[in-house]
Amino acid sequence: MEEPGTVYFTGTAGAGKTTFVRAFGEWLRHAGYDATLVNLDPGSEATDWEPDVDIKEWVRLQDLQDEYGLGPNGAQVAAADLIALKIFEVKQAIQELKTDYVLIDTPGQIELFAFRESSKAIVDALSGDRSLIAFLFDPALARTPSGFVSLLMLSATVEFRFRLPMSNLLSKVDVLPPEQLAEIAAWSDDPSQLYEAVTRDAPTPDTQLSTELFRAIEGMGPLTGLLQTSAKEGTGLEAFYHACQTVFAGGEDLEPSHAPSSD
Numbered sequence: 692m693e694e695p696g697t698v699y700f701t702g703t704a705g706a707g708k709t710t711f712v713r714a715f716g717e718w719l720r721h722a723g724y725d726a727t728l729v730n731l732d733p734g735s736e737a738t739d740w741e742p743d744v745d746i747k748e749w750v751r752l753q754d755l756q757d758e759y760g761l762g763p764n765g766a767q768v769a770a771a772d773l774i775a776l777k778i779f780e781v782k783q784a785i786q787e788l789k790t791d792y793v794l795i796d797t798p799g800q801i802e803l804f805a806f807r808e809s810s811k812a813i814v815d816a817l818s819g820d821r822s823l824i825a826f827l828f829d830p831a832l833a834r835t836p837s838g839f840v841s842l843l844m845l846s847a848t849v850e851f852r853f854r855l856p857m858s859n860l861l862s863k864v865d866v867l868p869p870e871q872l873a874e875i876a877a878w879s880d881d882p883s884q885l886y887e888a889v890t891r892d893a894p895t896p897d898t899q900l901s902t903e904l905f906r907a908i909e910g911m912g913p914l915t916g917l918l919q920t921s922a923k924e925g926t927g928l929e930a931f932y933h934a935c936q937t938v939f940a941g942g943e944d945l946e947p948s949h950a951p952s953s954d
C-alpha cells in the first residue's frame with residue numbers, strides 16, 4: 692500500500708486547527724478517502740468528538756499538572772518530552788488503521804510545539820515522504836499588514852524548524868468582508884502590494900520593524916498561494932485537497948521552498 696499522506700495542522704492559539712481537521716476529515720471521507728484523525732494536543736478538552744488516535748491515551752496535561760504540580764505551560768513542555776518517548780506506539784496505532792490520509796491536530800501553543808526539540812523528534816517519527824505542514828492564518832491577525840507579516844514570519848519559522856513542505860491557509864474566511872479578503876489575497880499574491888500596505892500603515896513605532904521583517908521574508912522566496920478557507924462553511928477544502936495532492940505527487944518541490952539549492 693502507498694504511504695499515507697500526512698498533514699500537520701499548526702497555527703497560533705485559536706486559529707481554527709481542530710475545527711479544520713474535523714471539517715477536512717469529513718470532506719475527505721465524503722469524497723471517498725479514508726482519513727485517520729489524530730489529536731496530538733495533550734491538553735485538548737474537546738468532548739464533542741473522538742479522534743481516531745488520541746495522544747491523551749498516553750499523555751494527559753491535567754495528570755502532569757496534578758502529579759508534578761506544574762502550570763499549564765510547564766506541563767506542555769513535560770508532555771512534549773513524554774510524547775516523544777511514546778511516539779512509536781502512537782505511530783503504530785496510526786499505521787494499524789491503514790488509511791489514505793492522516794490528519795494531525797497539534798497543540799494550541801505553537802511556540803511549545805514549534806520550538807521544542809521533542810516536537811522535531813515527534814514529527815520526524817510520524818512523517819514519511821508524503822508529508823505537509825498546514826499553517827493556519829487567523830483572520831483576526833491576518834487582516835492587518837503587520838499581523839500578516841508576523842504570521843508569514845511564524846510560518847517561515849515553522850518551515851525552518853521542521854523542513855517539510857508548507858501550505859499556508861487563511862482560516863475562518865466567513866468572518867471577513869469580501870473587501871478585506873480581496874486585500875489579503877492581493878498581499879499574498881503580490882509582494883509589492885504587501886510592502887506598500889506595510890509602509891502605508893500609520894507611522895507607529897512598529898512600522899520600521901514590519902518593513903524590515905517584510906524584506907527578510909521577500910528575500911526568502913515568493914509568498915505564493917494563501918488558500919482562503921472556512922471550516923464552518925466548507926470553503927476551500929477541495930482546493931486544499933488539491934494543494935496536498937500536488938505536494939504528495941511531487942508536483943511541487945518536496946524540499947522546503949526556502950532551502951538554498953544545492954547546485
Ligand SMILES: Nc1nc2c(ncn2[C@@H]2O[C@H](COP(=O)(O)OP(=O)(O)OP(=O)(O)O)[C@@H](O)[C@H]2O)c(=O)[nH]1
Pocket residue numbers: 702703704705706707708709710711732798799800862863864865866920921922923924
Ligand atoms: N466563523 C468561524 N469560526 C471558526 C471557524 N473555524 C473555527 N472557528 C472558531 O474559532 C474558535 C477556535 O477554533 P479551534 O478549532 O478550537 O481552534 P484551534 O486552533 O484548534 O484552537 P487551540 O487548539 O485552542 O489553539 C472556535 O470558537 C471555533 O468555533 C470557521 O471556519 N469560521
Ligand SMILES: [Mg+2]
Pocket residue numbers: 708709710732796799
Ligand atoms: Mg485545537
